Amino acid sequence: KGKRAKEDKILTVHEGWKRHGSQIEFVNQRHYVHEGKREVWEGFEEFLMNEYAYDPCRDLLVINGDGAPWITA
Template sequence: MRLKNKRHFIHDGKEPFWEAFEEFLIETFDDDPTIHKLVINGDGAAWITACREYFKDRAFFGLDRFHVEREIRNLFRNHPRYPPMIKALDAFDGQKLLTE
């Protein structure tokens, strides 16, 4: 899986991060904040979960796959069901992951 037309946002620190990011979305993707919803993935750090405060109901935050897998590994690495759990995660099979 690859992203199409991938863009990078670099914050220069002149204005609050989420304001600058929203401006980037509007300018780069013709984003309309009154219509479009955002899905923001990250590691759960305070600075990124702050998106919920800024965007309110216009955004959804979730742990990204790397950090989900890391947490599963930390919790279940020595459990006999760990390999099937990772296989289910890799297959995007949430139901199987939850039942393992």
């Protein structure tokens, strides 16, 4: 009682999408599963830098979510 449930944070990354009739397919879809005590966005940014040579000063990152507090923060 009074404890909050543990929530796994899994982020999906893709490089665009293709339409197949009425269906949409993500291009090069990958997943990042957050582990550890640091902030999810710090780990995710490191994942992007390692996997995609992401540069936050150069590259555009679009974030979409369900409005959960950890996303909107």
